[in-house]
Amino acid sequence: MKRPLSAEQLAALYDESKEKLPKSERARWLDDRLAAQVSFAYEKAPAVKAKFDKAGVAPSDIKTVKDLEKLPVTTKDELVKLQAQDPPLGGFLAVPLNSLSRVYVSPGPIYDAWGDERVMAAVRGMVRSGWPKPGDVCLVANMYHMVPAGLFITDVLDMIGCTVVPAGIGQTELQVKLLKDLQVSAIFSFPSFVMTILQKAEEMGYDVKKDFNIKYVTGGGERHIQVLRKVFEEKYGLIVGDGYGTADLGTVAYDCGRGEGYHYDDNECVVEIVDPDTGKQVEPMEVGEVVVTLLSNVYPLVRFGTGDLASYVDETCACGRSSPRITKILGMVGEHVRVKGMFVHLRELDEAMSKFQNISKYQLVLKLEGHKDQVQLNVEADDVPDKNQFAEQISARCQDVFKLRMDDVQFLPKGTLPEDYKKFVDTRWG
Numbered sequence: 001m002k003r004p005l006s007a008e009q010l011a012a013l014y015d016e017s018k019e020k021l022p023k024s025e026r027a028r029w030l031d032d033r034l035a036a037q038v039s040f041a042y043e044k045a046p047a048v049k050a051k052f053d054k055a056g057v058a059p060s061d062i063k064t065v066k067d068l069e070k071l072p073v074t075t076k077d078e079l080v081k082l083q084a085q086d087p088p089l090g091g092f093l094a095v096p097l098n099s100l101s102r103v104y105v106s107p108g109p110i111y112d113a114w115g116d117e118r119v120m121a122a123v124r125g126m127v128r129s130g131w132p133k134p135g136d137v138c139l140v141a142n143m144y145h146m147v148p149a150g151l152f153i154t155d156v157l158d159m160i161g162c163t164v165v166p167a168g169i170g171q172t173e174l175q176v177k178l179l180k181d182l183q184v185s186a187i188f189s190f191p192s193f194v195m196t197i198l199q200k201a202e203e204m205g206y207d208v209k210k211d212f213n214i215k216y217v218t219g220g221g222e223r224h225i226q227v228l229r230k231v232f233e234e235k236y237g238l239i240v241g242d243g244y245g246t247a248d249l250g251t252v253a254y255d256c257g258r259g260e261g262y263h264y265d266d267n268e269c270v271v272e273i274v275d276p277d278t279g280k281q282v283e284p285m286e287v288g289e290v291v292v293t294l295l296s297n298v299y300p301l302v303r304f305g306t307g308d309l310a311s312y313v314d315e316t317c318a319c320g321r322s323s324p325r326i327t328k329i330l331g332m333v334g335e336h337v338r339v340k341g342m343f344v345h346l347r348e349l350d351e352a353m354s355k356f357q358n359i360s361k362y363q364l365v366l367k368l369e370g371h372k373d374q375v376q377l378n379v380e381a382d383d384v385p386d387k388n389q390f391a392e393q394i395s396a397r398c399q400d401v402f403k404l405r406m407d408d409v410q411f412l413p414k415g416t417l418p419e420d421y422k423k424f425v426d427t428r429w430g
Ligand SMILES: [Zn+2]
Pocket: 256, 257, 258, 263, 317, 318, 319, 320, 321
């Protein structure tokens, strides 16, 4: 168990004025720390040195966030390979392994080095949001083995001075009993499981608002949080904490409480949204990959690609904070194609097709005619009396959802597409 911090120590962790710096001052604050960070990382982490040397870049070449474009992005797949070549942490660790408080293991498998600084970052986030508070009874309904979920949250709550109920996943009825008997005030889990627990409580005859003491729930880690968030807030009167992070990096962006995107956490890291093909930073509201450089003395990843696609806004938020905000996570790199200058995400294609109950399979095929992109949609569908009319409806729906008209819609006999078919086929480069 980690020892609780005093009220003074907790307050000292968080400096709101830093988050509300005018934009130019914010940029300077970030650039200065980035420059120091890359020098440190180059010196201490052999994999970072190798990355710079291979690109022909010196640490002194990185003076601003924009300068990071000179370096390639390290993908998750590359990290897995580097860890296999140079176990356990691929040459990114800047401290002896046995000085880490935790080593987690994420699917990949990939080792995640967590020093106390990652825990402190999350404590700081909780001080920022004002929840939970010392003395709160917290149900942690997250996995407790391998991954940084349950145990990590427990470490954080210990430092705040909360009482933790390490419930783990499953046993929904028992979770409801714990909520009631222990008068739990905060639930830490993923939103869909929180919803399952609350619905189970209602099935068991409880009134969530009256019979329980729940005030706060978290909503990290799932993309449909914004839908559930409304239900948590409006139906159950709960405060919802939300952030964006990954197992490799910890939390990299946070919701200030307004539910209008995730502020880059300048204290912990440098966030870029970059074109996955070129590695160049994109403009606000353009789609790119979330790429992160940790401001870490323990695990100094430089330009690590999360594989998540997102867009961002750069206007000062109504909360007064000046860091840009990730608007939302749109999908995964690899689950998108770019055609006619547009991104199409698998999720959007799924969304467009979900309107047509009679379509069982669909596949977007990208071809080149001359130098022009051509988009063909293959579908397997039942009951199509008028193919031309239906093709027109499908094309209009695609335009509505992802701003792209189909050049051609082909109706395939059922069973033409094999079970393991790909929804995107790009023949333009082959
Ligand atoms: Zn804000």
